[in-house]
Amino acid sequence: MRKIAVINQKGGVGKTTTAVNLSAALAEQGKRVWLIDLDPQAHASLHLGFGMQEEYLSVYDVLTDETPLANVCHQVEDNLWLTPSHIDLAAAEMELSGAVGREIILRDKMADVHQEFDYIIFDCPPSLGVLTLNALTTADEIYLPLQPHFLALHGLSKLLRTIELVARRLNSNLRLTSLVYCLFDTGTRLANEIVGDVEYFFAQHQGSDSMWAEVTSFDTRIRRNIRLAEAPSYGQSIFQYAGDSNGAQDYRSLAMEVMKQTQQLSRSAPMSSATQTDGEDSEAQDFSADQDQPWLYHSR
Numbered sequence: 001m002r003k004i005a006v007i008n009q010k011g012g013v014g015k016t017t018t019a020v021n022l023s024a025a026l027a028e029q030g031k032r033v034w035l036i037d038l039d040p041q042a043h044a045s046l047h048l049g050f051g052m053q054e055e056y057l058s059v060y061d062v063l064t065d066e067t068p069l070a071n072v073c074h075q076v077e078d079n080l081w082l083t084p085s086h087i088d089l090a091a092a093e094m095e096l097s098g099a100v101g102r103e104i105i106l107r108d109k110m111a112d113v114h115q116e117f118d119y120i121i122f123d124c125p126p127s128l129g130v131l132t133l134n135a136l137t138t139a140d141e142i143y144l145p146l147q148p149h150f151l152a153l154h155g156l157s158k159l160l161r162t163i164e165l166v167a168r169r170l171n172s173n174l175r176l177t178s179l180v181y182c183l184f185d186t187g188t189r190l191a192n193e194i195v196g197d198v199e200y201f202f203a204q205h206q207g208s209d210s211m212w213a214e215v216t217s218f219d220t221r222i223r224r225n226i227r228l229a230e231a232p233s234y235g236q237s238i239f240q241y242a243g244d245s246n247g248a249q250d251y252r253s254l255a256m257e258v259m260k261q262t263q264q265l266s267r268s269a270p271m272s273s274a275t276q277t278d279g280e281d282s283e284a285q286d287f288s289a290d291q292d293q294p295w296l297y298h299s300r
């Protein structure tokens with residue numbers, strides 16, 4: 001079972017579109033997938049046609065109450081389960097601010113779930129607060145969607161520092177596995193330059209004992225495609241809404257790469273499902289400083 005958090009504190013880079021449509025593509029391939037919506041905007045839930053009614057149990061009840069996680073896991077399609085979010089989740093950050101171990105509530109609750117899945121995918125909000133931290137302490141891996149656009153890289157070093165800190169202090173299993181280029185404008189010079197810069201940054205770490213030594217990027221580029229933007233307003237994945245579109249093709253191709261990666265990972269090392277922690281102290285103050293690195297800028 002792979003537990004993958006889709007994160008980037010930058011807004012609108014394709015996290016939800018990727019979390020939803022990658023989940024649906026894997027489900028289409030017969031994989032059992034559980035998508036957990038951790039964003040108070042509830043976009044992933046709405047994308048899958050869930051959450052139009054006022055009252056329902058959501059991940060908010062799991063994080064702030066005694067509600068077991070298994071009680072908030074709804075099957076929404078063949079092979080696809082969803083733990084929905086709710087606008088109430090916006091208050092969770094504040095409500096949990098004094099709670100001891102608030103970053104590992106989801107992980108503790110996950111330990112009581114006995115259903116088997118091939119993939120658990122977390123859609124995270126555009127922030128590095130307690131909701132994203134709950135995803136990072138529960139997941140083993142991170143997929144980082146990037147929009148190849150100058151401002152999309154701004155803040156990346158803060159994100160990397162956060163991942164490093166969580167891995168060191170709260171979840172020693174955690175690693176950044178892959179980058180997914182989203183909203184890709186094929187053929188533009190800027191997109192290719194940004195991709196070049198990012199690849200160069202991660203290539204410098206290869207062969208070292210750095211946390212970033214094994215980060216790869218998927219060959220599939222998720223092209224900008226209007227059908228992907230339209231599908232959420234019908235409460236449908238791209239495969240239900242426009243199964244022949246470029247958007248559907250790209251997410252199918254991404255799912256193939258993900259499944260290939262799963263085979264490679266299981267060959268190279270048995271996946272650990274254990275959740276280890278070196279300490280449960282909140283290091284919230286360490287997540288606040290932002291010192292973006294000059295490598296984000298072109299030298300020309």
Ligand SMILES: Nc1ncnc2c1ncn2[C@@H]1O[C@H](COP(=O)(O)OP(=O)(O)OP(=O)(O)O)[C@@H](O)[C@H]1O
Pocket residue numbers: 010011012013014015016017018039041043124125126182183184222223224225226227228229230232
């Ligand atoms: N490849 C694409 N082509 C066209 N539109 C896209 C594509 N990917 C995402 N979009 C649209 O761009 C907007 C932002 O995408 P999305 O919601 O997936 O980003 P996000 O990172 O989850 O945003 P947030 O940070 O607010 O959670 C949405 O309206 C979505 O439908």
Ligand SMILES: [Mg+2]
Pocket residue numbers: 015016017039043124125
């Ligand atoms: Mg989103």
